Amino acid sequence: MTDHALSPAPCPRLGDPYAASETDRIARLEEILLTVPHVMRILEAIRSMDLPDAWLVSGGIYQTVWNVMTGRPHFHGMKDFDVIYFAGTDLSYEAEDAVITRVNALLPDLASLLEVRNQARVHLWYEQRFGRPYRPLDCSMDSLTTYAARTHAVAARLDRQGRLVVNAPFGLANLFGMRLVPNYGQPNRETYVEKARRMKALWPELEIVDWAEERGPDVL
Template sequence: MQNDLDWSDGTLADPYRASEDDRKAALRSLIRHSPVLFDILTALRDLALPDAWLVSGGLYQNLWNHLTGRPFGYGIKDYDVIYFDGTDLSYEREDAVIRKVQQRLSHVEAEIEVRNQARVHLWYKQRFGVDYAPLTCALESLCSYASRTHSVAARLGRNDEIEIVAPFGLTALFALRIVPNYVVPNRKTYEEKGARMLALWPELTIEPWNETAG
């Protein structure tokens, strides 16, 4: 159906008028029209990091920029890269990967944040105050983001095909709606991030955190 960048009719924001395949095709088009996004995906593929994906803000914030008529890169402080290497959980190994990716993408104006999802459980509680179970793959992390809307990932295959993963779907993302995720009790993170996003994109709707649902 709709796979170019003309989304002005709002079809993609309506779960009854467009499918997830339509929304994924649209996001792929955005990535292909965005040199920075495509370059990041190309770098991750060429560096052959295990189970590596571009996730979250660099994708959804640039999508919002397109939907609201703002320039590419507006409001983006970093691009989040995740990978999964369970063979070495040392900080030293992760730091070496971080430096390798950042060197390859040194021309990107925003910071490139790289995290080995195999070792998140080692530092998560100290930072966020709640336990975090060890993961078995990089994409498992998407299910514990504070907002379901932000749970989106992309990577580039050998034939330049773009794979999109969004465990909660993309409807809310195209509808400019931030929705809570109650898998992890991180209301504080959700509300702080929602307020920060709303200041940058006032067109957003922030669904309130419901304690009875958490």
């Protein structure tokens, strides 16, 4: 399968919250992901390990979609593929590291791009790394509500029957509209601004919604 198995196709209708249904957007996302070999390999590896509440999230999904939409190579702009799971019975680094090792062993050619994290223990190290507290999470999908951009809050996995399951708590209209929108659930302004700058350089088509100091009504 070539790097451009799915030809570029702008999605103005899908990017309009009122012009298409979320069902339409999910169907298009599934169509895109199913045609990208390395994304499917990651999803299949996650399923084969039977990790609790495990998903591929964020950049590995939204950047893949943008690259397909704009006709760029699949790995354009790809810093990492975030694989998350939720194992609350053992919060040790050693247990998490063992999972990381197993995932890397299944995908050796992608190991340098994989970032595997147990969401049950993020609050144990987050403040030391980022300088602000982080509440304990209830499940993997709870983490999506804390991302700096709503647009980035998207997750996918394969169920036991091999069907693609998608979760996007803020919907997918901004993803298909190539519109970066802040998420005010966490005080992540600096992170958002930094990500927006990097994203705009890589995908000039991207519309950046500024982080408002004083928020008005949410419209997107």
